[in-house]
Every structure is written in structure tokens, then in C-alpha cells.
Amino acid sequence: MSDDNAANGQQPVAYDAEGRPLYAAPVEPAHTQVTDSGKQVVHVARSTEPIPVHISEETRRKHQESVERFPWLNLSQHEYVISAVTRHSIGLWTPIILSLTGITLTAVCMFCYPDMAKRIGLPLAAYNQVIVIATMVMTLFAIGGYIAVWVYTQNRFFLTNESVIQEIQMSLFSKREQTVSLANIEDASYSQQGPLQTIFNYGSIRLSTEGDETTYRFHYVANPKHEIAILNNAVEAFKNGRPVGEGDD
Known part of the structure; x- marks a missing residue:
């Protein structure tokens, strides 16, 4: 883009493969319009490109580690796995x-x-x-x-700093995935029933969401009390705007 175009309030709206501007369009400044009823309406031009989100070095490192460990998960650029919940071998x-x-x-x-x-x-x-x-x-x-x-082993449950991801393998050729944002989790609890689950320390995790009142369950969880404590801490930190899992290795 030439200096003349920049001076005239123009910016490139398309680029070639090497990043050179193909053509320019004028930037529409915000302007105010007064309607017949006396109300003031402000028109603001939207940005044509998404605003980049700042990602800390620690978050970037944890994201990269999660991608290397779990390459099949669809994680955002600032998302990383806090806990990979395993199923008990008794199953x-x-x-x-x-x-x-x-x-x-x-x-x-x-x-x-x-x-x-x-x-x-x-x-x-x-x-x-x-x-x-x-x-x-x-x-x-x-x-x-x-x-x-x-x-059995393909049924997996992942807690990230943004959501809960549950992979459900129902048969050899039947699989589905459920993703729940931490912001939508209303209640998270665990249960252990019978002497067998108590002795071998496994049980079920239950999540309920707001709005549609959907309930998610994950069975045969090893050490469910520990896993639900991590989950509840993550949900509380996320809803209160605190960093989720920061400082954890």
C-alpha cells in the first residue's frame, strides 16, 4: 500500500499470496446521525479481521504439550488439558x-x-x-x-481450562463426542455405590448443565473424589474469571 493511500484513509482489503495489497477501500469513520424522533444513532465500521487474543507463554506451552499428548482433540489456541480422567481397570x-x-x-x-x-x-x-x-x-x-x-479403553473424559470433553465409544464403528463449556456446568458430583466400588476406589461422575438441564455421566472413574475436586475448582475459577489451572504441571 502506498503512502498516498494511507494518507487518504485507505487500507488494503485483499492481499496476494506474498502479502501485497491487491486493492484498497476507504476506511469508514464512525459518524453520528440524528433521526427525526431526536434519537442519536452512532454508526461504527467493523474490523474486517478478528482481533488477536493475547496468549501467555505458559498457556502456549501447556497448549503445545496437550496437542502432542492428545493430537486427536480439537483444542483452541489457548486451550490445554488439565486432567485426562482414566477408567478403572476393574471394568x-x-x-x-x-x-x-x-x-x-x-x-x-x-x-x-x-x-x-x-x-x-x-x-x-x-x-x-x-x-x-x-x-x-x-x-x-x-x-x-x-x-x-x-x-472400553476408548471411552475417555478430558478436562481442559475451557470445557469438558467426553469421548463415547459405544461399539467398534459407533462413536460420539460431547463437549460442555465450563460456564454451562451447574453441578458436578460423584457417586460410589456398593462395597466393590468403595474397596477398589472407583465410581461415576455426574455433570448437569444450565438451561436445557442436560445430564452427563461417566462411569468406572478411578479415584472419582479426586477428579471431581479438580473439576469443581476449574469450574469455579472459570466462572469467577480466574486463570484455570495456571501454575499446574
Whole structure:
């Protein structure tokens, strides 16, 4: 842009790939208009570009660390993860035990088939087919157990300095994500029911939001009392305009 254009109150409104102005348009100054009713209306020209938000070095560092640790999360430039809530390993026991039980029973039946065939009168010539079928069944049990474990571990809950992000993996090909701003959280609590949850220190986190009164739940949370304390502190700091998680490593 030439000095003459700057002096005439013009600024570039489009640029080429190297940042050179393509053409200029006059800047419309604010002006006042008086209507027939005597009311005064002020017209102000809007900026054509977003105003940059100042980001501290600490926030920038934490954001970069969060991006490196959780590259699949869609974080804003000044957002970082405060806590990645993990699910308790006790939830893996059921699929693992069922899978191992199915594999063990199938293997026992396969190896005991010759004896069973003699007692019941089944053809021994079919033993090779039995081995093939049993191997396929054991493979299916192993795959099913692995899928159940994978789906369980893909359910994740993240607390950032701006929001709560919950990733819900319902099946192998079904997934959804819920994001709730800290400003919209009205109540956050946890619950532990029964001796098993108390002994192994796991439970559920419950979030309720303002307005639409939506409730969000995350189950099998390890150490839920500690996690809900971090969450409540973050919500309180966010609503009171204080830095959320500043100084935490």
C-alpha cells in the first residue's frame, strides 16, 4: 500500500499470496446521525479481521504439550488439558474373563474329543474338522475380547481450562463426542455405590448443565473424589474469571 493511500484513509482489503495489497477501500469513520424522533444513532465500521487474543507463554506451552499428548482433540489456541480422567481397570475384568473362559472350554472340548467320541460313539475321522472348528471358535473369542477391551479403553473424559470433553465409544464403528463449556456446568458430583466400588476406589461422575438441564455421566472413574475436586475448582475459577489451572504441571 502506498503512502498516498494511507494518507487518504485507505487500507488494503485483499492481499496476494506474498502479502501485497491487491486493492484498497476507504476506511469508514464512525459518524453520528440524528433521526427525526431526536434519537442519536452512532454508526461504527467493523474490523474486517478478528482481533488477536493475547496468549501467555505458559498457556502456549501447556497448549503445545496437550496437542502432542492428545493430537486427536480439537483444542483452541489457548486451550490445554488439565486432567485426562482414566477408567478403572476393574471394568476390563468381565470381557477378559468371559473371553478366557470361552477359549479354555473350547480347547478342553477339542482335546477331549477322542475320548468323548469313543464313549458317545462319534466318528474319530471328524477330529480334524473338530480341530479346525475349535480353532476358529477360540479365535472369535479372542477377537471379541480384544474388541470389548478396546471399546472400553476408548471411552475417555478430558478436562481442559475451557470445557469438558467426553469421548463415547459405544461399539467398534459407533462413536460420539460431547463437549460442555465450563460456564454451562451447574453441578458436578460423584457417586460410589456398593462395597466393590468403595474397596477398589472407583465410581461415576455426574455433570448437569444450565438451561436445557442436560445430564452427563461417566462411569468406572478411578479415584472419582479426586477428579471431581479438580473439576469443581476449574469450574469455579472459570466462572469467577480466574486463570484455570495456571501454575499446574
